[in-house]
Amino acid sequence: MTSSATPPAIGGYFEIDMGPRTGELYTDAFRFQSARAAFTSLLRHVKPSRIWMPWFNCESMLEAPAAAKVEVRRYSIDENLYPERLAEFGPADCLLYVDYFGVCGNQVARLLNEYPRERIIVDNSQAFYAPAPPCLAALYSPRKFFGVPDGGYLVTRVPIEAPEVQDVDSIDRIKPMLVRFAEGPEAGHSEAKRANLSLKGQPPMAMSALTQAMLGHLDYAGSLRRRNANFEELNCALASVNRFPLPASTPPGPLCYPFFTAVDGLHEWLIEHRVFVPRYWPGVRGAGGIESDWESTLARRCVPLPCDQRYDATDMKRVAGLVMEYLDAHEEP
Numbered sequence: 516m517t518s519s520a521t522p523p524a525i526g527g528y529f530e531i532d533m534g535p536r537t538g539e540l541y542t543d544a545f546r547f548q549s550a551r552a553a554f555t556s557l558l559r560h561v562k563p564s565r566i567w568m569p570w571f572n573c574e575s576m577l578e579a580p581a582a583a584k585v586e587v588r589r590y591s592i593d594e595n596l597y598p599e600r601l602a603e604f605g606p607a608d609c610l611l612y613v614d615y616f617g618v619c620g621n622q623v624a625r626l627l628n629e630y631p632r633e634r635i636i637v638d639n640s641q642a643f644y645a646p647a648p649p650c651l652a653a654l655y656s657p658r659k660f661f662g663v664p665d666g667g668y669l670v671t672r673v674p675i676e677a678p679e680v681q682d683v684d685s686i687d688r689i690k691p692m693l694v695r696f697a698e699g700p701e702a703g704h705s706e707a708k709r710a711n712l713s714l715k716g717q718p719p720m721a722m723s724a725l726t727q728a729m730l731g732h733l734d735y736a737g738s739l740r741r742r743n744a745n746f747e748e749l750n751c752a753l754a755s756v757n758r759f760p761l762p763a764s765t766p767p768g769p770l771c772y773p774f775f776t777a778v779d780g781l782h783e784w785l786i787e788h789r790v791f792v793p794r795y796w797p798g799v800r801g802a803g804g805i806e807s808d809w810e811s812t813l814a815r816r817c818v819p820l821p822c823d824q825r826y827d828a829t830d831m832k833r834v835a836g837l838v839m840e841y842l843d844a845h846e847e848p
């Protein structure tokens with residue numbers, strides 16, 4: 516870091532090589548250490564009477580209204596992942612909607628036509644390539660898409676106060692990413708979990724200098740093309756057996772290819788074959804608080820198949836082949 520009184524450094528040992536400078540994708544955004552920190556700052560500024568949040572979401576997002584002391588109301592989503600009618604939505608309330616898996620752009624568009632858009636916050640943590648819609652705000656969490664240790668963007672016209680204190684913990688959070696390179700994914704797995712946990716319960720801070728530098732050296736256009744091509748490859752192979760409500764055309768650079776099946780055990784089968792699929796989100800319940808709630812079923816039955824920029828058509832064929840092999844051997848209930 517340099518202050519105005521310190522001349523820029525020339526010479527000495529090298530920084531890690533990050534490749535050509537490309538510039539960040541969201542240059543006008545407020546920069547934080549995480550999406551939930553961005554959400555906290557927004558809520559503190561806007562002070563809605565209540566924030567409506569989906570049952571189907573990452574639990575960490577509840578940290579924000581707790582820290583900002585905003586009352587939370589929860590809502591259910593239907594089989595198209597669209598919010599059930601909110602008869603009690605008040606003029607001073609806000610609503611958070613998630614562009615799930617980066618494939619729910621149509622639902623976002625519909626929401627903005629049915630609710631006051633200046634009260635809508637779109638959580639694009641799973642939709643890095645979805646531009647911020649014309650609404651109160653959009654949130655982004657770049658580490659779910661790229662090899663960066665943390666970070667959160669907030670795109671809004673609301674003049675929130677940017678945090679003064681800057682996060683300095685990226686240097687620790689980057690360690691599992693280096694271990695993955697050196698020793699493979701299994702070796703860094705528990706460290707990666709710890710790195711994720713270290714973002715919990717933190718006050719909003721400015722994005723670290725390291726993360727911001729890394730975000731300025733990514734091939735955004737190339738990654739977008741690769742994600743789209745990989746998504747299409749999986750869709751070609753699996754659309755006929757996938758029960759997930761996908762849009763008719765390929766969404767922009769989705770997080771993954773969400774595959775919904777009534778067959779148990781696909782997550783475990785894929786992991787056994789070193790296709791590491793996460794769970795969004797274990798333990799989630801809906802309004803009923805029981806396992807048969809739609810949200811809970813979605814969490815158990817939806818397998819997010821990787822389609823990111825690290826992979827190509829050969830990898831996608833392997834993933835689709837494993838899925839088909841498992842389905843062929845297991846009857847749907």
Ligand SMILES: Cc1ncc(COP(=O)(O)O)c(C=O)c1O
Nearest residue numbers: 549550551573575613638640656
């Ligand atoms: C949809 C969604 N929104 C927000 C978050 C929180 O993002 P961050 O860890 O950057 O605060 C998560 C969880 O990781 C998420 O899955």
